[in-house]
Amino acid sequence: MSTPATLLERSWHVVARSGDVGPGPVAVELLGRRLVVVRLDGEVVVLPAACPHRGTDLALGTIVARGDGSPGLQCPYHGWTFDRHGVCTFIPSMPDGPLPQAASTTSCAAHERDGLVWASLDAGADPARVPALPIDVPGMRTILGEPMVWNTSAGRHVENILDLGHFPFVHPGTFGCPEAEVVASHHVERGEDWIAADVPVVTRNPDGADGPMYPGLGPLVTLGYHYEVTAPYRITIDFEFPDGMRRALHEVVTPNRHDQCTIHWRLLVDDRLRSDDADELAFAHAVFAEDRPIIESQPPGLPLDAGVEVQVAADRLAVAYRRMLRELGCTTADRDRRASCRERV
Ligand code: FES
Ligand code: CO
Numbered sequence: 613m614s615t616p617a618t619l620l621e622r623s624w625h626v627v628a629r630s631g632d633v634g635p636g637p638v639a640v641e642l643l644g645r646r647l648v649v650v651r652l653d654g655e656v657v658v659l660p661a662a663c664p665h666r667g668t669d670l671a672l673g674t675i676v677a678r679g680d681g682s683p684g685l686q687c688p689y690h691g692w693t694f695d696r697h698g699v700c701t702f703i704p705s706m707p708d709g710p711l712p713q714a715a716s717t718t719s720c721a722a723h724e725r726d727g728l729v730w731a732s733l734d735a736g737a738d739p740a741r742v743p744a745l746p747i748d749v750p751g752m753r754t755i756l757g758e759p760m761v762w763n764t765s766a767g768r769h770v771e772n773i774l775d776l777g778h779f780p781f782v783h784p785g786t787f788g789c790p791e792a793e794v795v796a797s798h799h800v801e802r803g804e805d806w807i808a809a810d811v812p813v814v815t816r817n818p819d820g821a822d823g824p825m826y827p828g829l830g831p832l833v834t835l836g837y838h839y840e841v842t843a844p845y846r847i848t849i850d851f852e853f854p855d856g857m858r859r860a861l862h863e864v865v866t867p868n869r870h871d872q873c874t875i876h877w878r879l880l881v882d883d884r885l886r887s888d889d890a891d892e893l894a895f896a897h898a899v900f901a902e903d904r905p906i907i908e909s910q911p912p913g914l915p916l917d918a919g920v921e922v923q924v925a926a927d928r929l930a931v932a933y934r935r936m937l938r939e940l941g942c943t944t945a946d947r948d949r950r951a952s953c954r955e956r957v
Contacts, residue, residue, distance in 0.1 A: 619844060620942065648669070662717075668689040700716045728745075752858065752882060753881050753883055757878060757893060759874050759875060768913075779792050795925070800929055806841060916943065
């Protein structure tokens with residue numbers, strides 16, 4: 613890996629679920645780079661996917677014990693074998709060595725936490741900075757969603773989640789209603805690498821299995837939305853209903869490349885709600901299905917420069933999100949096709 617320079621290269625990103633990394637290698641893409649995730653001696657290891665010899669995809673390889681007998685990842689083409697640091701430990705065609713130094717590659721930083729495999733392109737990234745996710749939140753149960761791959765940038769996806777003006781137009785089939793066309797004024801709080809906001813949102817009382825989800829609350833309900841976004845791509849929305857019930861959506865979004873992201877998400881549902889997990893997931897999927905074609909129709913890069921695209925008061929959260937990313941050193945290469953993928957958000 614070259615010296616990591618950008619916020620995105622230095623950050624920790626989810627590249628797989630722990631359960632996805634079994635006995636064989638797994639191909640992933642992060643910031644436009646093809647990587648391979650393997651488990652060697654029980655520990656997750658993330659390496660560049662291209663074999664230094666001829667560029668073959670190491671995700672097609674196998675785990676073997678060659679050289680000194682410890683497990684390594686063997687390239688499928690000529691059998692060169694790499695250890696957990698990316699060092700080439702064995703070349704079958706020259707068993708007595710010496711092994712050329714250029715035969716080795718450099719591992720990425722990797723860390724497993726909360727059932728997810730995190731990686732950073734900065735080999736020296738501190739595992740203590742892998743973020744804590746909302747696990748075991750008192751009074752809430754957690755429902756894990758299957759990861760989704762969207763054909764848009766991570767930035768566009770996150771901005772869609774915090775976009776307040778689209779509900780009546782994109783979500784009439786789930787919770788949107790014309791009464792919400794005007795976005796309530798709200799203040800966005802800003803920290804070093806996070807923004808937060810509270811805003812009331814009028815929504816249709818969603819359909820449950822047998823009639824309205826909140827039978828006592830009439831056809832329209834005003835929810836308290838609490839947003840928290842942490843740079844670059846973690847977002848939580850906490851929805852508080854008028855009867856005090858709470859739901860939340862938490863996402864951590866992986867920038868696979870400038871035009872594709874993977875969304876790792878979970879729902880948090882008030883313990884007092886007796887809903888089925890399957891119904892909760894089905895409602896979330898219905899909402900995502902309404903958003904997805906709209907977001908995938910946008911140019912994928914999220915423009916960060918002020919003056920690109922048009923901002924109105926309803927976009928205050930999006931404007932604050934873009935400003936935060938810009939101030940943290942992200943750049944938009946959307947209009948510069950020569951720039952490398954990794955600089956796009
Ligand atoms: Fe990998 Fe030759 S291409 S060993
Ligand atoms: Co939406």
